[in-house]
Amino acid sequence: MAVPTIKQVRAYTVRGGGADYHDQGDGHWIDGQIATPMSKYPQYRMTRKSFGLNVLGSLVVEIEASDGTVGFAVTTAGDIGAFIVERHLARFLEGQKITDIELMWDQMFNATLYYGRKGVVVNTISGVDLALWDLLGQWRKEPVHALLGGPVRDELQFYATGARPDLAQQMGFIGGKMPLRHSPAEGDEGLRKNLAELAEMRSRVGDDFWLMFDCWMSLDLNYATKLAQGAQAYGLKWIEEALPPDDYWGYADLKRQVPTGMLVNTGEHEATRWGFRMLMEMDCCDIIQPDVGWCGGITELIKISALADAYGKQVIPHGSSVYSYHFVATRHNSPFAEFLMMAPEADRVVPMFNPLLLDEPVPAQGRLSLSALDQPGFGVRLNPDCDLARPYTH
C-alpha cells in the first residue's frame, strides 16, 4: 500500500482550559495561592494568573494527508506556537511521507536550534510530533500504543494532583500530590504552615496513602532541605520540582540531603534527551517527569525513556492525558501515571483537557483499562463547540 504524503499542516489556537490547563476561571484550586518563583514579589503571590501563567493558551496542530486522513494534537503554545508551525515548521512536513516522523522531527529541531532548544519552541515541536503520531495511527487504524510496541500492562494506575488528596483517596487514586502554598519569601512561618498542611492531610488519609508536595520551581536548596526534613515525620513520598529547572547542581545536592527513602523528582519543565541526560548524569532525581507535550513529543520521549531505563530511573510523565497514557502503557519503567484534577474544587474527576477534546478517557477508581485506549491514534476528537482561531496561514 502506498504511504500517503502530508498535504497540509494547520495551526489553531483556543483559550480556556484545554492543553493550557492553567487557563481556568477564578477560584479554581490551580490558581489559588501556590508557591512559585514569582512569590518573592508580593503582588504576584496570591494567584499564578497574576503573573501570566495562562498567557499562552492552547495550540491545536492538524495534519492532513494526501488520502484525506487527518491527525491532530494539542499542547500549550498558543499564538507563538501557531506562528512557528505555519511559518517555519510546515515546510519540513508538507510533501513528506507520513511515516517519516524521525526525519521530520530532526529537521524541525535542527532548523529551530538558533532560537529554540527548549520552552515554547519545543512545546510546539511536541504538538506537531503528537499530531504526526495521531495521523499515523489514524491511517494504520491502530492506537498509538500499538505503534510503540504494544502495552506491557492491562491497566494504568494513577496518583492525583490537586488541592484535595483526601478526596483523591476516596476516589481510588494511589496517592495525592498537593501544591506547596508558601514560598521561602514567607520565611519560617510559611514553612510551618506548609508542614502543618501536610500534617493535616496525613491525619485525614492515614499512614499508607502516598502524599507528595509539588513545589513548582519555587524553593532554594536550604529551604527545600528543611522542608524535606520536616516532612519526613509525615511520610512525604516525594518532593517535586523543588528548584528552578536549570539548577542541576542544586538538585544533585538536594538528592543527597533529603531523608533516606524520600524521593526527589523533577523534569516537567525539562526538554529533550540532552536536558534529561543532564538530570540523570548528575544524579539530580529519582523519577523523571517529562511532559510529552513539552519535552519533544513521543519521538523524543522514546529516547528520554530509554536513557532513563539505562540509568535505572522511572519515567512518570507530567499530566498530558492520552498523550502520556499511550506511552506509559508501553514502558516497563513507567509503572504508574499522573492524573491532574481539573475540577475547580478537586472534588471529582473531569477530563484533563476539558473542554477541548471529545472521548478523552478518565480513570475510574484511580485506574484506566487499556481497552479505553484501543481507538486509532490517540483516540480523541476535537470538540467542535470550541472556538478555534487560525491566526496565521502559509
Ligand SMILES: C[C@H](O)[C@H](O)CC(=O)C(=O)O
Ligand atoms: C499543581 C502544580 O503547581 C502544577 O500546576 C501542575 C504540576 O506541576 C504537576 O501536575 O506536576
Ligand SMILES: [Mg+2]
Ligand atoms: Mg509538577
